[in-house]
Amino acid sequence: xxxxxxxxxxxxxxxxxxxxxxxxxxxxxxxxxxxxxxxxxxxxxxxxxxxxxxxxxxxxxxxxxxxxxxxxxxxxxxxxxxxxxxxxxxxxxxxxxxxxxxxxxxxxxxxxxxxxxxxxxxxxxxxxxxxxxxxxxxxxxxxxxxxxxxxxxxxxxxxxxxxxxxxxxxxxxxxxxxxxxxxxxxxxxxxxxxxxxxxxxxxxxxxxxxxxxxxxxxxxxxxxxxxxxxxxxxxxxxxxxxxxxxxxxxxxxxxxxxxxxxxxxxxxxxxxxxxx
Amino acid sequence: xxxxxxxxxxxxxxxxxxxxxxxxxxxxxxxxxxxxxxxxxxxxxxxxxxxxxxxxxxxxxxxxxxxxxxxxxxxxxxxxxxxxxxxxxxxxxxxxxxxxxxxxxxxxxxxxxxxxxxxxxxxxxxxxxxxxxxxxxxxxxxxxxxxxxxxxxxxxxxxxxxxxxxxxxxxxxxxxxxxxxxxxxxxxxxxxxxxxxxxxxxxxxxxxxxxxxxxxxxxxxxxxxxxxxxxxxxxxxxxxxxxxxxxxxxxxxxxxxxxxxxxxxxxxxxxxxxxx
Numbered sequence: 281x282x283x284x285x286x287x288x289x290x291x292x293x294x295x296x297x298x299x300x301x302x303x304x305x306x307x308x309x310x311x312x313x314x315x316x317x318x319x320x321x322x323x324x325x326x327x328x329x330x331x332x333x334x335x336x337x338x339x340x341x342x343x344x345x346x347x348x349x350x351x352x353x354x355x356x357x358x359x360x361x362x363x364x365x366x367x368x369x370x371x372x373x374x375x376x377x378x379x380x381x382x383x384x385x386x387x388x389x390x391x392x393x394x395x396x397x398x399x400x401x402x403x404x405x406x407x408x409x410x411x412x413x414x415x416x417x418x419x420x421x422x423x424x425x426x427x428x429x430x431x432x433x434x435x436x437x438x439x440x441x442x443x444x445x446x447x448x449x450x451x452x453x454x455x456x457x458x459x460x461x462x463x464x465x466x467x468x469x470x471x472x473x474x475x476x477x478x479x480x481x482x483x484x485x486x487x488x489x490x491x492x493x494x495x496x497x498x499x500x501x502x503x504x505x506x507x508x509x510x511x512x513x514x515x516x517x518x519x520x521x522x523x524x525x526x527x528x529x530x531x532x533x534x535x536x537x538x539x540x541x542x543x544x545x546x547x548x549x550x551x552x553x554x555x556x
Numbered sequence: 557x558x559x560x561x562x563x564x565x566x567x568x569x570x571x572x573x574x575x576x577x578x579x580x581x582x583x584x585x586x587x588x589x590x591x592x593x594x595x596x597x598x599x600x601x602x603x604x605x606x607x608x609x610x611x612x613x614x615x616x617x618x619x620x621x622x623x624x625x626x627x628x629x630x631x632x633x634x635x636x637x638x639x640x641x642x643x644x645x646x647x648x649x650x651x652x653x654x655x656x657x658x659x660x661x662x663x664x665x666x667x668x669x670x671x672x673x674x675x676x677x678x679x680x681x682x683x684x685x686x687x688x689x690x691x692x693x694x695x696x697x698x699x700x701x702x703x704x705x706x707x708x709x710x711x712x713x714x715x716x717x718x719x720x721x722x723x724x725x726x727x728x729x730x731x732x733x734x735x736x737x738x739x740x741x742x743x744x745x746x747x748x749x750x751x752x753x754x755x756x757x758x759x760x761x762x763x764x765x766x767x768x769x770x771x772x773x774x775x776x777x778x779x780x781x782x783x784x785x786x787x788x789x790x791x792x793x794x795x796x797x798x799x800x801x802x803x804x805x806x807x808x809x810x811x812x813x814x815x816x817x818x819x820x821x822x823x824x825x826x827x828x829x830x831x832x
Contacts, residue, residue: 430706467705
């Protein structure tokens with residue numbers, strides 16, 4: 281009974297691979313199998329190290345489902361040629377998602393190549409628009425992930441859920457949606473109305489925590505329960521918007537990466553039960 | 557002629573005292589006089605070091621106007637007694653503003669004492685509401701300064717201009733307005749509509765820059781022109797909303813603080829002319 285309850289409580293849990301950065305795809309797949317974690321979110325650089333077909337085989341043989349592939353996006357660039365090269369790379373990401381057996385490609389939309397934010401936002405919209413037909417043909421949905429405003433110059437000019445939805449709503453809900461990461465959205469005074477607005481378009485939900493004091497916007501993310509975010513309240517709002525899919529634990533933090541992967545997974549399960 | 561043109565171009569320039577952190581009130585006043593900078597924004601801790609009356613005298617004798625006093629706010633706290641103590645401290649800040657000859661007290665609203673952001677936001681609204689009658693009686697306006705979302709756990713749960721205006725608009729425009737700092741608001745996809753909405757309530761405008769890469773949300777602010785912010789575009793929007801008051805240069809950055817104050821002021825004048 282206890283084992284069944286434990287399995288039920290983990291039924292939506294996904295290890296986003298960056299959380300165990302030192303592990304290869306093989307190690308992550310085997311680790312999830314040992315820990316009873318049913319989903320894994322894969323990163324393209326790790327998949328490339330192992331090889332695409334080998335990665336797909338390893339994950340399949342471990343009985344895991346791939347919750348998403350990270351990441352597409354990075355649309356804005358100074359020249360048209362560079363933007364075209366990035367679009368090509370996004371198409372390859374779509375192909376990789378198909379090969380890995382996931383129908384969700386998460387988009388980190390990209391920073392501005394100069395000070396002109398409006399132009400960069402326009403390049404994001406154009407990039408999504410150009411990618412959609414290819415992704416739709418392949419049966420892959422695009423999940424626009426709004427990023428924390430502190431990462432605007434490094435990662436994304438799309439910094440609110442409202443912005444992400446403004447783009448997504450130009451397309452069919454079966455083609456473009458959003459990925460919601462608590463770290464990136466928790467500060468937003470419009471968060472809960474925008475989560476409700478996202479109903480039918482939520483393609484992914486990522487959990488971690490905002491550490492206090494904040495020491496690095498990119499790599500200072502915390503384990504659930506170690507920071508300031510009302511994680512459960514956000515998860516309940518995402519559920520209330522109809523999302524019942526996997527919940528990825530995605531933590532970028534060198535202090536966590538130093539630990540053994542199995543140890544990280546045990547802590548994830550404990551904190552997931554207590555705080556998500 | 558050149559000197560006259562230079563004086564005209566500096567007519568709105570204010571040295572926010574934190575930018576020359578190593579200077580006392582006396583040194584800042586004398587430095588501004590030497591540099592031809594007509595305004596100074598004072599900090600309460602520096603004023604306390606020099607003494608309130610002495611600070612007022614030094615600034616007056618240098619022929620400077622005080623653009624604002626920083627800072628009031630910090631309303632949320634875990635207990636009612638502590639919130640009351642903070643309200644008392646805010647009333648003292650109002651008295652100090654009067655003594656220093658400025659009618660603007662800038663409010664840094666404060667962080668949440670726990671994970672409950674809604675409760676903390678409520679404490680901010682309550683704090684402003686309780687402070688208004690005292691400030692109005694003294695002829696001091698309260699300028700709510702929205703802070704960058706990366707500083708939510710350290711400085712303020714009010715992180716957008718829209719939030720600040722939602723509170724300010726509950727009061728007469730002659731009593732409560734907003735202070736707009738480019739660093740805190742530049743990322744906001746709703747920035748320009750909200751600046752337009754702020755017409756008649758803009759009580760201060762602060763300039764600096766967002767450095768890339770970002771190395772510290774609190775102390776990593778840059779000199780105008782060294783970072784990613786479209787400063788002139790924001791200044792023009794603020795002007796278009798009818799603000800014609802002082803423009804404070806406010807930079808928290810230990811690398812700048814190391815320099816001699818006169819050198820900082822010369823760079824400010826040059827960068828102000830080129831980028832603001």
